[in-house]
Amino acid sequence: xxxxxxxxxxxxxxxxxxxxxxxxxxxxxxxxxxxxxxxxxxxxxxxxxxxxxxxxxxxxxxxxxxxxxxxxxxxxxxxxxxxxxxxxxxxxxxxxxxxxxxxxxxxxxxxxxxxxxxxxxxxxxxxxxxxxxxxxxxxxxxxxxxxxxxxxxxxxxxxxxxxxxxxxxxxxxxxxxxxxxxxxxxxxxxxxxxxxxxxxxxxxxxxxxxxxxxxxxxxxxxxxxxxxxxxxxxxxxxxxxxxxxxxxxxxxxxxxxxxxxxxxxxxxxxxxxxxxxxxxxxxxxxxxxxxxxxxxxxxxxxxxxxxxxxxxxxxxxxxxxxxxxxxxxxxxxxxxxxxxxxxxxxxxxxxxxxxxxxxxxxxxxxxxxxxxxxxxxxxxxxxxxxxxxxxxx
Amino acid sequence: xxxxxxxxxxxxxxxxxxxxxxxxxxxxxxxxxxxxxxxxxxxxxxxxxxxxxxxxxxxxxxxxxxxxxxxxxxxxxxxxxxxxxxxxxxxxxxxxxxxxxxxxxxxxxxxxxxxxxxxxxxxxxxxxxxxxxxxxxxxxxxxxxxxxxxxxxxxxxxxxxxxxxxxxxxxxxxxxxxxxxxxxxxxxxxxxxxxxxxxxxxxxxxxxxxxxxxxxxxxxxxxxxxxxxxxxxxxxxxxxxxxxxxxxxxxxxxxxxxxxxxxxxxxxxxxxxxxxxxxxxxxxxxxxxxxxxxxxxxxxxxxxxxxxxxxxxxxxxxxxxxxxxxxxxxxxxxxxxxxxxxxxxxxxxxxxxxxxxxxxxxxxxxxxxxxxxxxxxxxxxxxxxxxxxxxxx
Numbered sequence: 001x002x003x004x005x006x007x008x009x010x011x012x013x014x015x016x017x018x019x020x021x022x023x024x025x026x027x028x029x030x031x032x033x034x035x036x037x038x039x040x041x042x043x044x045x046x047x048x049x050x051x052x053x054x055x056x057x058x059x060x061x062x063x064x065x066x067x068x069x070x071x072x073x074x075x076x077x078x079x080x081x082x083x084x085x086x087x088x089x090x091x092x093x094x095x096x097x098x099x100x101x102x103x104x105x106x107x108x109x110x111x112x113x114x115x116x117x118x119x120x121x122x123x124x125x126x127x128x129x130x131x132x133x134x135x136x137x138x139x140x141x142x143x144x145x146x147x148x149x150x151x152x153x154x155x156x157x158x159x160x161x162x163x164x165x166x167x168x169x170x171x172x173x174x175x176x177x178x179x180x181x182x183x184x185x186x187x188x189x190x191x192x193x194x195x196x197x198x199x200x201x202x203x204x205x206x207x208x209x210x211x212x213x214x215x216x217x218x219x220x221x222x223x224x225x226x227x228x229x230x231x232x233x234x235x236x237x238x239x240x241x242x243x244x245x246x247x248x249x250x251x252x253x254x255x256x257x258x259x260x261x262x263x264x265x266x267x268x269x270x271x272x273x274x275x276x277x278x279x280x281x282x283x284x285x286x287x288x289x290x291x292x293x294x295x296x297x298x299x300x301x302x303x304x305x306x307x308x309x310x311x312x313x314x315x316x317x318x319x320x321x322x323x324x325x326x327x328x329x330x331x332x333x334x335x336x337x338x339x340x341x342x343x344x345x346x347x348x349x350x351x352x353x354x355x356x357x358x359x360x361x362x363x364x365x366x367x368x369x370x371x372x373x374x375x376x377x378x379x380x381x382x383x384x385x386x387x388x389x390x391x392x393x
Numbered sequence: 394x395x396x397x398x399x400x401x402x403x404x405x406x407x408x409x410x411x412x413x414x415x416x417x418x419x420x421x422x423x424x425x426x427x428x429x430x431x432x433x434x435x436x437x438x439x440x441x442x443x444x445x446x447x448x449x450x451x452x453x454x455x456x457x458x459x460x461x462x463x464x465x466x467x468x469x470x471x472x473x474x475x476x477x478x479x480x481x482x483x484x485x486x487x488x489x490x491x492x493x494x495x496x497x498x499x500x501x502x503x504x505x506x507x508x509x510x511x512x513x514x515x516x517x518x519x520x521x522x523x524x525x526x527x528x529x530x531x532x533x534x535x536x537x538x539x540x541x542x543x544x545x546x547x548x549x550x551x552x553x554x555x556x557x558x559x560x561x562x563x564x565x566x567x568x569x570x571x572x573x574x575x576x577x578x579x580x581x582x583x584x585x586x587x588x589x590x591x592x593x594x595x596x597x598x599x600x601x602x603x604x605x606x607x608x609x610x611x612x613x614x615x616x617x618x619x620x621x622x623x624x625x626x627x628x629x630x631x632x633x634x635x636x637x638x639x640x641x642x643x644x645x646x647x648x649x650x651x652x653x654x655x656x657x658x659x660x661x662x663x664x665x666x667x668x669x670x671x672x673x674x675x676x677x678x679x680x681x682x683x684x685x686x687x688x689x690x691x692x693x694x695x696x697x698x699x700x701x702x703x704x705x706x707x708x709x710x711x712x713x714x715x716x717x718x719x720x721x722x723x724x725x726x727x728x729x730x731x732x733x734x735x736x737x738x739x740x741x742x743x744x745x746x747x748x749x750x751x752x753x754x755x756x757x758x759x760x761x762x763x764x765x766x767x768x769x770x771x772x773x774x775x776x777x778x779x780x781x782x783x784x785x786x
Contacts, residue, residue, distance in 0.1 A: 026581065030600040031783075044750045047588055051686075053641035076643055077612065078576030080588050094641040096685060098588040104677045109640050138752045145752050153782045158597030158687060158751030162590070166581045183471030184489050188419065188559045195440055195473050195491040197555070204551030207423040247502045248446035248487040249575065250469055274439050292489060293444070294551060345738065357437045358551030359538050389546045390424075 002268030004372060005335040009046035011265050012279060012304055015286065016311035019172040019237060026161055029152050031210075032170035033313045038146040038156065039165045043100040047081070048099035052131040055112060055119045057090035058105035070118045075100055090119050099132055106131035111124055125342055149314050157227040161237045171313045174237040177214040178202035179228070181243040181253070182292055184193055185217065201242035201290075202327075208301055208388060209309070229260055233285035240305060243292025246276040253289050262287065269334040270372055274300045275365065294358045299337050299367055302386050322347035322368060328377045335372040339364035365389045374378045395661030395668065397765060398696075398728040404658050405672060405697055408679065409704035412565040412630060419554055421544050424603075425563035426706045427723045431539040431549065434556045436529035440474070441492035445524040447716035448505065448512045450483040452519045453532070463511045468493055483512050492525055499524035540622070542707050567630040571595035571609040572621070573687055574636040578610065593751055594683075594690045595636035597714045601694055601781060613643040622653055626678035633698060636685025639669040644680050647671055655680065663765055664728040667693045687751045692730050692760055695779050715740035715761060715778040721770040728765040732757035735780055 021035040038189050038320060050056065055071050069090035075082050077096035084091060084102030091100045092114075099106075111123040139145060145159050146152070152160075152170070160168050180199045186192045188199060202215040210236070214236070218224055225244075228316075244253045245267075254267060262282040268290075269277050273296035278289030286308065290300040310317065325348045330336040340347035342365040350364040366387035370377050377383070396404075414428040431625065448464050462483035468475050470489035477484060477495030484493045485507075492499075501524060504516040532538060538552050539545070545563070546552075553561050573592045579585045581592060595608040607629070611617055618637075625632050637646045638660075647660060655675040660682075662670050666689035671682030679701065683693040703710065715733070718741045723729040733740035735758040743757040760781035763770050769777070 025598050027599065030603065038742050040587075040752070044752050045588060046585070051646070053639055074642055076576060076628070077641075078578070078589060078613075080586070092642065093644055096575055096590075096640060118598070134611035138750050146755050151783070154597050154600035155691070155751055155754035155757075155781060157600035158593045158691070159755050161581045161593035161596045162687075162751050164581055164584070164591055182489055183469060185471070188554045188557055192435075192439070192738055193473070196471060197489075198438060198557055200551045203419045203554045206420065207547035210423065220471075243489070246488060247469055248470075249485065250444070250487055294555075298548070298551070318744070356556050358442035358548055359433070359437050359533050361548035362539050362552050364548075389550060 002270050003266050005269055005271050005369070008266055008269045008277070008279070008304065009307055012308050013140060013311045013317075015281070016308045016313060017263060019312055021169050021176055022172045023167045025167050026157055029157050029160060029168050029170070030154060032152050032168075032173075033315060034146060034148045034150045034152060034156075034168065035171050036169040037148050038150075038160055038163065038168070040139040040141055040143045040145055042144075043139070043141050043163070044139035045133050045135055048135050049094055049133040050077075050093045050097045050099060050106055051132065052106050052108040053095050054093065054102050054106055054108040054131070055090040056084075056106050057119075057311070058084065058087040058103055059105040059128050061087045062105075062126045067121050068118050069121065071114065081167050088109070096240045096315070104128055104132075113241065127262045140382050151315060168191055173211050174309060175235065176238045176240060177216055177232055177236045178205045178240045179216045179242065181218045181220060181225075181241060183220045201292065201294055204298055204358060204361075205240060205242070205292070205301045205305075208298070211304075220244065220252065222252045222256055225252055225256045226260060227254065229282060233282050235245065236285060238286045238288065238305070238308070240288045240290060240301070242290050244295045245278045245289035245291060257282060257287065257376055270333065271337065272332065273337065275334070277304070295339075296361055298358075298388070301365065302388055303337070305318055319384045320387065321382045323380050323382050324349070324368065326380065327379055328370065329375060330370060330377070331375050333372055336370040337367040337386075338370055339366075340368045340385065341365050342385065347383070347385055361388075395663050396659050398662055398664050398762070399595065401659055401662045401672070402668070402695065402700055404638065405701050406704045408658060408674070409701045412567055412705055413705060414562050415565045416560045416561050418560050419558070421549055422550050422553060422561050422563070423547060425545050425551075425561075425566075426708060427539060427541045427543045427545060427561065428564050429554065429562040430537045430541050431543075431553055431558065431561070432535045433532040433534055433538055436534050437532035437536075438526050438528055440532070441528050442526040443470075443486045443490045443492060443499055443524065444487055444502040444526050445499050446488050447486065447499055447501040447524070448483040449477075449486045449493050449499050450512075451477065451480040451496055451601070452521050453496040454480045455498075455514065455519045460514050462510050462514065464507065497521055497525075498734065511564055531763050544708060566604050567702060567705060568628045569602070569631045569633060570609055570625055571598045571633045572609045572635065573609055574611045574613060574618075574634055576613045588755060594685065594687055595755075597607075597687070597691055597751060598633060598635070598694045599700075601691070602698075613637065613645065615645045615649055618649045618742045619653060622649065622675060626675045629678060631679045631681065631698070631701070633681045633694070635683050635690045636682060638671040638682035650675060650680065663726065664730065665725065670697070672697070688732075688753055691751075691781070692753055695760065695781055696730070713780065714775045716775050717742070717761070717770055718772065720772055721763065722768060723763060723770070724768050726765055729763040730760040730779075731763055732759075733761045734758050735778065739768070740776070740778055
């Protein structure tokens with residue numbers, strides 16, 4: 001009944017649909033996907049913009065031999081452009097100002113002296129248009145700066161401000177709840193009994209996605225599970241369960257979902273870790289049933305939930321690759337997600353410590369995806385890699 | 394008076410000092426730098442943990458020939474381990490449970506049938522310890538999981554939860570205010586006059602750093618600047634000014650700072666863009682005076698403010714590199730920050746549109762840093778690169 005990783009991803013991507021749009025302010029735009037084109041409301045730059053502090057003049061007069069230009073006046077940035085009275089004058093200007101009418105070049109202060117109210121030009125030639133950023137040379141009015149579907153970063157935030165968008169329409173992010181299950185789990189601030197452990201999966205998954213999510217917990221109890229699904233499916237787009245999806249006597253999740261009329265898309269993926277993964281729908285709510293082992297939960301979140309969210313936001317899949325630094329053998333006919341350190345595009349296998357805790361994840365930077373149809377993987381071979389760590393600010 | 398990029402970075406790193414610590418909750422831990430060691434408060438795993446659903450038994454009995462094991466009872470996860478009454482019995486167990494006393498192996502449901510209250514084992518051999526994750530095999534009590542100075546990601550959030558840290562001590566982030574200057578600037582939601590443009594630099598820089606920052610604006614007015622510095626230097630660790638640091642008649646920043654007794658560390662860097670950059674201190678407050686052109690402001694923020702924040706957080710410099718896809722010539726004796734698209738470790742120069750707007754930044758992914766002591770840069774050469782865009786979620 002289990003399916004391949006490729007098939008699981010295909011089904012997940014097929015399932016993921018856009019969640020509609022919402023408006024966000026500039027402060028919250030970074031990381032969001034545009035649901036509208038970001039267009040130039042006016043030319044870029046909107047006027048012939050001065051790029052250097054100095055004087056603006058008419059280069060024809062300079063070419064005709066004039067070297068001393070009386071300063072007509074100072075035109076700061078933010079003032080309507082003044083008009084040059086005669087080609088023999090010049091106008092002191094500031095970076096960012098609009099080119100005075102009648103001028104066609106700028107000479108920077110480094111290339112002139114101002115004495116007795118006149119600019120003495122020291123350079124040997126002046127190019128027409130020098131130090132002027134011509135109107136519309138970057139973008140014409142109406143040009144698309146960033147099209148819908150673009151992932152906004154800091155540059156797009158700046159561009160949005162420039163074109164007067166104090167709020168921007170973006171693709172809505174899914175409302176997700178991460179739910180830990182298991183009677184062996186206690187709260188983080190509790191000292192566990194010897195046979196208990198603390199809840200950690202939901203926090204790790206929440207941090208993996210970096211946008212507001214909810215965290216909840218359920219005991220291994222059929223009634224509580226059922227009740228939770230009915231409420232949560234109206235509040236959330238996605239319910240992510242950590243645990244209770246395997247073959248254990250109290251792994252009630254698949255059974256309870258079936259009773260509630262949920263559609264099972266798949267149960268079981270030919271992979272390690274994370275083999276018992278369940279995926280389906282309850283009404284419009286998507287349900288990811290992830291195996292409860294911390295490394296399994298984490299891998300399934302990184303590989304599958306990530307793919308679903310990406311597709312629902314309209315982001316094309318982006319898969320990095322890395323080269324193995326040593327040979328690896330893995331006998332089972334499963335896709336093997338190998339924990340690796342990442343360095344300059346190289347994937348260094350992390351000695352396995354078993355199907356471990358979050359401490360194992362701390363030791364690595366990502367998972368290298370070794371395909372199911374082979375058992376031996378040689379030094380220098382390149383495979384897809386799924387990193388979960390940034391190496392700088 | 395201008396200095397090299399290398400010298401500017403050296404002075405900025407030398408200046409950056411730790412800002413003290415603060416406690417954050419698990420939900421806000423990702424992206425922060427640990428100011429305490431994250432240690433195992435108990436062994437990892439804390440008990441011999443069952444890794445498969447099935448039965449726990451004594452492998453010696455199996456080796457002696459026994460294949461049918463009466464089920465003594467079911468021990469779910471979260472229960473104190475029960476004791477095997479005799480080596481001939483077995484105990485049904487769930488993943489995550491503590492190994493029952495007297496058992497030394499687990500057989501998964503896939504390799505047995507349960508009939509009339511007894512487990513009929515179907516496999517040919519059972520390894521001592523199979524499907525048991527031994528106590529302390531990942532970490533011993535007191536082991537450091539992640540040392541102080543570590544940048545926390547989702548894995549560390551999970552690890553912190555596991556060891557019972559609902560709040561964690563991390564390095565404090567700087568309180569930063571980004572200030573636009575220039576009388577040509579109007580608010581984002583205003584329709585500018587032909588000679589005006591909207592404020593955008595402060596939003597772009599704020600988005601670049603991704604943690605709470607403030608945004609402010611100042612007119613080109615000596616008194617207002619002076620007044621602002623006196624107030625802001627008590628509220629902020631870092632003041633970042635966009636504009637008013639060059640040689641223009643209203644570039645009052647260096648002068649006003651000097652009057653207030655500020656220490657100038659440097660003014661001017663041999664680079665394009667961003668040559669007029671100013672850096673110094675007013676009391677304990679650091680002041681970055683960045684040239685106001687959007688591309689200059691952005692580059693200086695990405696290269697210098699980023700370096701200061703990184704050092705103040707104790708993060709070692711991390712510089713990626715990329716290979717040029719075409720030859721580039723740049724004659725001035727300046728470090729040239731070339732705008733590039735990034736693809737698979739390759740840097741594709743973006744045709745310059747002049748010293749542009751944020752629209753130019755949208756067209757590229759980062760800046761390639763071409764050193765000042767050369768003018769010609771050949772295809773395939775590798776240089777440091779400063780990306781400002783993520784390519785996936």
